[in-house]
Amino acid sequence: xxxxxxxxxxxxxxxxxxxxxxxxxxxxxxxxxxxxxxxxxxxxxxxxxxxxxxxxxxxxxxxxxxxxxxxxxxxxxxxxxxxxxxxxxxxxxxxxxxxxxxxxxxxxxxxxxxxxxxxxxxxxxxxxxxxxxxxxxxxxxxxxxxxxxxxxxxxxxxxxxxxxxxxxxxxxxxxxxxxxxxxxxxxxxxxxxxxxxxxxxxxxx
Amino acid sequence: xxxxxxxxxxxxxxxxxxxxxxxxxxxxxxxxxxxxxxxxxxxxxxxxxxxxxxxxxxxxxxxxxxxxxxxxxxxxxxxxxxxxxxxxxxxxxxxxxxxxxxxxxxxxxxxxxxxxxxxxxxxxxxxxxxxxxxxxxxxxxxxxxxxxxxxxxxxxxxxxxxxxxxxxxxxxxxxxxxxxxxxxxxxxxxxxxxxxxxxxxxxxx
DNA sequence: AAATATACTGAACGGTGTTTATTTTCCAAA
DNA sequence: TTTGGAAAATAAACACCGTTCAGTATATTT
Numbered sequence: 001x002x003x004x005x006x007x008x009x010x011x012x013x014x015x016x017x018x019x020x021x022x023x024x025x026x027x028x029x030x031x032x033x034x035x036x037x038x039x040x041x042x043x044x045x046x047x048x049x050x051x052x053x054x055x056x057x058x059x060x061x062x063x064x065x066x067x068x069x070x071x072x073x074x075x076x077x078x079x080x081x082x083x084x085x086x087x088x089x090x091x092x093x094x095x096x097x098x099x100x101x102x103x104x105x106x107x108x109x110x111x112x113x114x115x116x117x118x119x120x121x122x123x124x125x126x127x128x129x130x131x132x133x134x135x136x137x138x139x140x141x142x143x144x145x146x147x148x149x150x151x152x153x154x155x156x157x158x159x160x161x162x163x164x165x166x167x168x169x170x171x172x173x174x175x176x177x178x179x180x181x182x183x184x185x186x187x188x189x190x191x192x193x194x195x196x197x198x199x200x201x202x203x204x205x
Numbered sequence: 206x207x208x209x210x211x212x213x214x215x216x217x218x219x220x221x222x223x224x225x226x227x228x229x230x231x232x233x234x235x236x237x238x239x240x241x242x243x244x245x246x247x248x249x250x251x252x253x254x255x256x257x258x259x260x261x262x263x264x265x266x267x268x269x270x271x272x273x274x275x276x277x278x279x280x281x282x283x284x285x286x287x288x289x290x291x292x293x294x295x296x297x298x299x300x301x302x303x304x305x306x307x308x309x310x311x312x313x314x315x316x317x318x319x320x321x322x323x324x325x326x327x328x329x330x331x332x333x334x335x336x337x338x339x340x341x342x343x344x345x346x347x348x349x350x351x352x353x354x355x356x357x358x359x360x361x362x363x364x365x366x367x368x369x370x371x372x373x374x375x376x377x378x379x380x381x382x383x384x385x386x387x388x389x390x391x392x393x394x395x396x397x398x399x400x401x402x403x404x405x406x407x408x409x410x
Numbered sequence: 411a412a413a414t415a416t417a418c419t420g421a422a423c424g425g426t427g428t429t430t431a432t433t434t435t436c437c438a439a440a
Numbered sequence: 441t442t443t444g445g446a447a448a449a450t451a452a453a454c455a456c457c458g459t460t461c462a463g464t465a466t467a468t469t470t
Contacts, residue, residue, distance in 0.1 A: 007416085036458060046419045048460080057458065062209045112317065117380045126384035133385045140392035148408060155386055160400045167372025168364060175322045181360055195365045201222060202355060202407055241427060251450045253429080262427065323446090 015053050017043050026064065026105045031113065034061075061109065062119035066128050068106040072099050074131045080135075085142045086149070086204065092136060093165060093196055100169045102190065112170055122133040136162060149203045157203075164199050168192045220258050222248050223279045224268045231269065231310045236318065239266075243351055249261055253312060266314065267324035271333050272313040278336040285340075290347045291354070291409065297341060299368060305374045306394065317375055354408045362408075369404050 021042045030101045031054045036057055040047040054060040079095040100107040107115060110128075120126055140157040143149040151157035171177040172192060179187040223302040226247045230239045250283060259265040284300040286295050305312040314321060315333075325331055345362040348354040356362035376382040377397060383390040 163372030167368030181332040
């Protein structure tokens, strides 16, 4: 009686199709083009059908976010190769910034857009960011333990490094940066890179 | 023949009413409750009337943003009092963070939300952020000139300090922060404050 | 084959930003 | 003071949106 198993598999496959199409639309057409109706069109089902697989749009976007964070984690795993912890930190920072440039719309969904976080009910923990956060956290902890950085507390260290990178990236992503400073739009990436290099040099012990 | 003058004054007054109501709604009910229809209700005009005074919603939000930046600039002017440039930088940082906590929805409109930036047509400069940016820029320049900080380039210095503060604030504002770290929601402000204090200590020469 | 359970959808509800044709209001000249 | 034309305001519609629900079609069990 493998019918219920097949049914479950089919349910999972439909969810996959929905999430993949949504992710594709975000990347190719931008977040604002993603609507239940547009997703339904692309998977050739009626809009109402999507609600048989997802409670609401926020839950759907949460799953897209989950996939995006999995991609970021894989990037970390393949691009962080050095033995020296501080060099690994530099690699992590580069991988993070590169990700934000290669997938700006996904970065937005992961770190800026409100919608996917509404999927979390009161007091429920957000797990999507954990692997990426932990990667940085334990790296900072190692750097602190081995006296490679000026930080004392690993949580403050993690939030500081992450916050620094995210601040520059998100200001630029939302057009607040290049239009106010004397730096032209096309030079911004280099300035951001330079600021991050300088920051890492500054926290080095 | 002061009729055209009066007409212009009335036009400006109507725009004021619209912007004030929109700002009030953002602060009191949140950005997502702000719709052309809701604004029209509150000023007791039809929705279509608003389009006689604003080309679209983005232009309207741009004017709300203008006012919000004016408020931030006034905060800077009244709260930055010290003679020593580095102490002024500490005061600026505190004023910035305080503003984000007292007016989180306005902070969102100023630095995160896309909509008001759509009001700028191609290649047009964004002027709203200038006074606040310049306040930080010339302060950083003074700190560099007087050898009070480790930075060499004032633009990099400005973007670094601003980015650091904005990164922590916006991650927290969008719920990406407290739910991932072991820091509880109510302790986050203290952690952010501590991180910023530590950062300022680190850039000090 | 009939009954039941599952999957799906058309149509609607209430909301959004925006446009257009129409009506109302205002003001200057006759 | 009445009237003609400009200016201001609006009702209604358009094209979207997320979501719900009654009803239909399909698949499975009896």
